[in-house]
Amino acid sequence: MSLPISEHPRHSPTRSLSFYLVLVFCVLPVWSIPIFSWSFVLYELRGGGISGLSWHGRALFTYALAEVLFSIHYYILYKFVDGPCPISPGNTEELTLAFKRISQSGLTNLPGDAKTEDILDVSYPESSAETIEKLSPTDPRAIDFQDQFRNWFGGVPWSQIRRKEMCTWLYWCLYYAHMPEFDKIPPTQLNVLLDCLDLVEKRAGTRIPDGSNPNAQPRLLTLDPVSIRWRPLIYYLLIALSDFIMKQLFIRVWGMTLDSRHGIDYLVRIPPTWDACKGPTPIVFVYGLGLGLLQYSTIIYSFLTQVPDRPLFVLLQPHVSQQIFHPRFLVPKNRKETVTTVRQLLIDLGWVPNPPDARKGDAKGSRPRGVTMTSHSHGSFLHAWLLKDEPALVARSLFIDPVAFCSWEGDLCLKFLYNPATTGLQLFMNYFASTEIGIANLLQRQFDWAANTLFFEEIPHALDPSRNKFIVANDDVVLSAPRIKKYLMSHGVRSGLYFNSQGQHGLALIPGTEGFNELMTWLKEPEHY
Template sequence: MSFPISEQPLHPSARQLSFYLVFILCVFPVWSIPIFSWLFVLYELKGGGLWNLSWHGKALFTYALAEVLFSIYHYNLRTFVDGPCPIPPGNLEELILAFKRITQTGLADLPEDGNDEETLDVSRPGSPAVTIERLSPTDPRAVDFQNQFRNWFGGVPWSQIRRKEMCTWLYWSLFYAHMPDFDKIPPARLKVLLDCLDMVEKRTGTTIPDGSNPRAHPRLLTLDPVGIWWRPLIYYLLVALSDFLIKQLLIRVGGMTLGTRHGLDYLVRVPPMWNACKDPTPIVFAYGLGLGLLQYSTIICSFLTHLPDRPLFVLLQPHISQQIFHPRFLAPKNRKETTAIMRQLLIDFGWVPNPADVRKGETDDPKPRGITLASHSNGSYVHAWFLKDAPDLVSRSLFIDPVTFCGWEGDLCLKFLYNRATTGLQLIMNYFVSTEMGIANLLQRQFDWTANTLFFEEIPHSRNPSRNKFIMANDDVVLCAQRIKRYLVSHGVRKGLYYNSEGQHGLALVPGTEGFNEIMAWLKESEQY
């Protein structure tokens, strides 16, 4: 007897040899530095032989003591991060609309390689405004939704999820808080909760059984304990040094300027003879998680050398770049702050039209045509903020390995934050990226899923391949590229999608690869409006 895919248990993979090699050669040497520093300092202090050490020994003791003090500082920061979620509940109407939009996704009978003829807004082709009706539990659309939604419950078979756990997850997703007892939930919130539960039951074609099943404990991203592995002082010092050196290289050799506006840091280069009304649009680049400029220096330099005739703006994000000494390391700008500051910056640069000039009736002169917004991975969340709050600023959009699509399905959360690493690459992503304090703080305490989720109909001119380009790789270890490809293609994206069937996350940023050539060719092509 065959079971639907949503009932098949997800068996954990066995750890591969690469996992142990990476742990022994990369992770353990870095992770163990604070431990050995503590042991060395305690041994010398207890033995009383500190003053008998050679100058080499005293230098080593000084360094070890610095590591000990930093580990205490790191622990205090971790305690702060592991506190309550600071994000207040969002706009309730927006939350309900977003949740309704999630349950609508995949309901329409759209071919995976076809086109979506229906629209929510004639000016923005998008996903169909279908009525949410109860499906049969064996309907392929219901089974597919069950299979993806169970990711939020650890991947247990759908039939094992009970009402208490489902309501707990729904309450968190709506109000960013732990669910109290039912009789203590305010009536307005209770109604919203039950309405969302009804949508889930209709969409899955099932009735969630009463009771509780601890094995199906939900993943409450901003409430669960934050997963942080410590790092030594020397690690952060090297990251800070590399960031400083690359900034100097980009300033002195690349002709860029370092600026700050209301706590938002950036690098910018403007060619001297560039004209905002006639020449190619400026590139604004939002990078992803990792090591910031150290990790993205190659693609930034490629922008500078391959596209010397147009401005380049790089949004610096210390909270996802492991810049622990930066004053905003644990205080990232949110959606409203970022878009408001960026809008004014772009107006001041003269890259986008000034609304004040339009109100004055100064409409005869040519106006700037906006920006080309490029983003990679986590940077696509910033990209989503722009398209939601300031779509008038964006003329063209370049999404590289975007994580902003289909985030509601739970693949990204499960793979990047909750899965047990089994390969060397997964362990590198786990230790050097997802469990770093600033990144963990952003993803597990500052994450606003409604702000970070981009639906197809929110992309202006979404099917115009000259206005929107999507670069993806099949073997992406961070996101489920196949699902995002299916989502985009079913809504009519064809020529605007480059999909590398053998590529990995970030490969398109490497010069000489097909994805890189695709990016540069698209940026250089004639801009058609």
Template sequence: MAPPISEQPVRPPSRDFTYFLVLVVLVFPLWSIPLFSWAFVLYELKGGGLWNLSWHGKALFTYALAEVLFSVYHHTLYKFVNGPCPIPPGNIEELTLTFKRITQTGLADLAEYDEETINESRPGSPAEAVEALSPTDPRAVDFQNQFRNWFGGVPWSQVRRKEMCAWLYWSLFYEHIPEFDKIPPKNLKVLLDCLDLIEKRTGTTIPEGSNPNAQPKLLTLDPVSVWWRPLIYYLVVAFGDFVMKQLLIHVGGMTLGTRHGIDYLVRVPSTWDACKDPTPIVFAYGLGIGLPQYSTIIYGFLTRVPDRPLFVLLQPHISQQIFHPRFLAPKNRKETMVIMRQLLADFGWVPNPSDSRNGASDGRKPKGITLASHSNGSYVHAWFLKDAPDLVARSLYIDPVTFCGWEGDLCLKFLYNPATNGLQLIMNYFVSTEIGISNLLQRQFDWTANTLFFEEIPHARDPARNKFIVAHNDVVYCAPRIKKYLRSHGVRKGLYYNPKGQHGLALIPGTEGFNELITWLREPEQY
């Protein structure tokens, strides 16, 4: 009899030809520029032939010197980023509720729910009591198999109490666990309560002791993974961002604005009426190089649905804008939502609380916004739905990573597992190991705030109010798990699952995913 899936070893695939092709053609040439710049500068300074160089040679030396100085600056930023995690412990009540929701997820059999006939505002899982399962219960085995991702994918039976408590303490308080007799009593109670929930949900008792081969992934405490890259790379990215902004301003009719440290681009049609016309689109993009990378979807919003405003939230900390003053100082959930609520109210897109308090309302009430997000932008989406659901009339999730974050797939695949093919290496070098992105994911990441549960989505099973675009072959997250999670809670028509899709494919005009999301945006809005 074969062992359960949670006991089967995870064997990573070997590196294929595309990995070495990308390494030789793309990664190594960029990675080696600072190295060769140091060698050239030191050689010329030591040899004393600098002043005998032609003007071409002097120009090359000047560029190489700039790369050398930038590499020193980059290393200084790395040392800063690799410091202590700046996130304070969250609210104890919210943390314990989050863990309860995690262990409740998947307990109820909701596979037969139908969005056309189920009218309850909450699905069944949050109502389930967390009781001890049998270790062979399929629900327990599934939870074991997913949760072991946080311990490097070792067989579940190899996880020991010391490592489990270390992971739980990090996930609760963003700190290394002290000796048990030095843990504050309140923290200790929360820790033991969560450990009890994990043991009940997995149907196992975590053995005492330690296993060095099952070290936990402590996302915001582990050393930050950063690969250096040259000054010329950041200059090209900055130039591309500047050009895209100018095109969107002068051709797309958008306006660049800033409010309390949040940058944005906005366009409002001159004849649009907030109370009668379709809701404005607010778009939060994902990791990468920002506007140049997302130009196709932004252009699609401007041209395919031109009858409504468009707001693009600019995020320099995930767009490799190293010269931006807030590059390593991203706004957190609370700061972002306070600013965004007031900003959208000032635009007249959402009700302004001050108007009703002061009796200034004229009886015309805006309907709210259509919130669209891609990938990492779905964390901002989650903040809206947690803190300001009244602002959101409709939601469009493209390749959402905010669901099932507790299972560890995203963390393991995107940050810890070594690349084995060309696409993974591109994601690794050009995205996940860039210093600003690493700072966000490995020092500023609040996984409790960034995890969205189904019951936190207003009208989640209404396909007119919520649209989920998920790609089966996504290299960033485990798409089948997202599909299973949404389908088990009754999402049918609202889920577009592309069996051949890849991460970001739905952003490209002409693809099935792009056509699907544009069609959904154009549908008559129903409330």
């Protein structure tokens, strides 16, 4: 009898040629600058020949010295980031509800393999309608759950996970702290922990064996040592310069306004003839991890030119854009602060009712209807916060490569932060994104998984394709696109889901691609609500 997939060992693929090409021509030249700077400065100081250097040599020495001083500053920042997790325990009720929804997810049996939308001619129950009962160990739904859940334990076979490691992981999920000895856990916390363990065991169809297995250690995202790779001052100076240039282009050439209110920076453009009550809903765009405006300039420009009849609001996020010189680089606003601030900004702009629920019962066209929330990748976390806490602000939602769905399965965590890079693209993303100090701080010390996870039940009008659009690419190296597709389809999402079978992460943001045409077509659709 063959072993179930949850028992198959996972072997890391060998490094490809592209890995070494990126290593030699992209990563090493940037990574080695601080090393050469230290070597040059120490050599000149030891030799005492600084006064004899030409002006070219003195300029080079000055630059190298700046790199040395910056590397010391960078190390201080690293020690700060690698400190204790600053996140306080979340709301216990919200966390237990999240675990219940996780246990219910995937219980719906789809007809056949459900590879296309065409077979979905009927509606499917929301996950909250499913009864949580202990599954059989051979139930395909239990085996699938085991296979995904073991991501949090390094992909070891499910049968190797023991009760101590599982409880350690669950305790981290609930309280963002290392689990003390069982007899030292407060009774209230212990009851919640055991309830969540019971849900996991029912869903997995097996009882987690007692004892401990050091080879199946859990991934404790906000407690594990932070993974940061060195980078030089010149790297951040170039990023800051590119950000400044892009802001000037958006302001001087494309008519946007740069402003800062309530501790948030943003770019905004409002057409002079637009009417807040009768015009199309404004676009609020939240970008993902990377280089900020430089990386997303093409899609922002496309919003400005292809849907010029509506306002555009671009939230600037220094903590995801490697803006190390920004005062809030390592202190991003949390969920409550962000939602409160964005809500007030939208009220100040006159784009949403004040208060947000005031539009209920009003005549059509007498009050603003809300905004079209548009997010890419990591931006879907902030998108999720608004839908959870202020759903009345959002009239429509456009999710592009969303990472907020199915994040409990561990694919995102494993792929982006823990798995060693084996291809050139993976290495590029690892060095230039996930191990950058600001991004590492955000993901490995500021990550609130319960707040960042978006469940289908939390999306208003989720089955209305005119109100919600989901764009997912199959060959996404960051998230597990087929899992997200399955999750959405199991809830009845059909025409609202665009799944590009050959697309990659971010491809839909590039003009001319099928995904880009799909999202622009959706944005231009008449709004009849």
